[in-house]
Amino acid sequence: MQAWRVHRNGEPGEVMRLEEVERPVPAEGQVRLLVRAANINFPDALLCRGQYQVRPPLPFTPGVEICGETEDGRRVIATPALPYGGLADHTVADAAGLLPAPDALDDAEAAALHVGYQTGWFGLHRRARLQPGETLLVHAAAGGVGSAAVQLGKAAGATVIGVTGGPDKAAVARELGCDLVIDRHGDDLVAAVKEATGGRGADVVYDPVGGDAYAKSVKCVAFEGRVVVVGFASGVVPTPALNHALVKNYTIMGLHWGLYVAKDPASVARCHQELTALADRGAIRPLIGERVEMKDAADAVQRVADGATTGRSVVLPQGVLR
Incomplete structure (x- = not known):
C-alpha cells in the first residue's frame, strides 16, 4: 500500500515522502481500517516538525483523523494510532474509539467532524x-x-x-x-x-x-x-x-x-451524538476548503502549516475526488 512517511523532522513539504509499505498490523484492541478520507490538521505539521506533544518514532505517517471503513463494511470516524497515521491507504485505530460516521456528511466532511x-x-x-x-x-x-x-x-x-x-x-x-x-x-x-x-x-x-x-x-x-x-x-x-x-x-x-479521550471516553461518545444530531439537522457542516488526492498530500500539509488554507484540507484516495 501507499503511505506518506516522515524519516526526519522538518517542514512537511520537505520531509514527507510517499512510499510503498506493508499494511499495518493491528495490535490487541485495534482494528485495521481502509482510509476513505484523511483530514489534515495543524498538529500534522507539528508532528512533521517534531514540535507536537506526541512524538512518534521515526519513520511515521502523519494524519490524526480519518473517515474509514472497517473490514465488515462499517463507515467510521477514527483517530489513527501513531506511528500509523491516516495519510495512507490503510491505518489502524483503537476499536473502542471508533465512532459512526454521520449519514448526513460525505467522507471528507465526516473526516473533518472529529477533532x-x-x-x-x-x-x-x-x-x-x-x-x-x-x-x-x-x-x-x-x-x-x-x-x-x-x-x-x-x-x-x-x-x-x-x-x-x-x-x-x-x-x-x-x-x-x-x-x-x-x-x-x-x-x-x-x-x-x-x-x-x-x-x-x-x-x-x-x-x-x-x-x-x-x-x-x-x-x-x-x-x-x-x-x-x-x-x-x-x-x-x-x-x-x-x-x-x-x-x-x-x-x-x-x-x-x-485528555478526554484518555480520562473520560464516555464524554467523547456523548459529544459525538450531539454533533451528529447537529449535522443531521444542518446546524453544522464542516467547511472543506480543498479536496486533494494522495499524491498531493505533502503540499496540502505544508499549506496548512503556512496558514494558507480556509476550512479543512482533506486527502482522498487516488483518483477519487468525492
Missing part, C-alpha cells in the same frame, strides 16, 4: 459554558478549528465575532454566519469588539492562535468572561498576566481534547 468539532464543543460547552445571547469571539474563524467554533457558537444561540487575516478569509467567515468579521490585518480588534458589544466585551474568547491574538483578546474580554486557550498556531505561547485576570475578573482555561 476540531469535538475540541469546539468541549471548549465552548463543557469548559466555557457558553450561553444563548452571549458574545463569542473566535480567532482564525475561517480555518479548520475556528470555522467549527463559529458554527457551534451560532448553533448555541451566541452572537459570533470572527477574526480573520485578509479579505478572502473574511468573506469565508461571513458565509459561515459570523455576525461581525474583524480583519486583523487592518482593523483595530479591541476597539471593534468593544464597539460591537456596547463596551462590554466578549463573554467567551476561543483562541487557537495565541501570541498577539491572546494579548488583544484579554483587552476586550467581558466582566466574568472566559478565555479558552486551544492552541498556538502563531508559534508564540503567551505568558498571561495573572494580575490582569484578577482586576478584570475573567477566567483563563485550557482545552486539551485528547
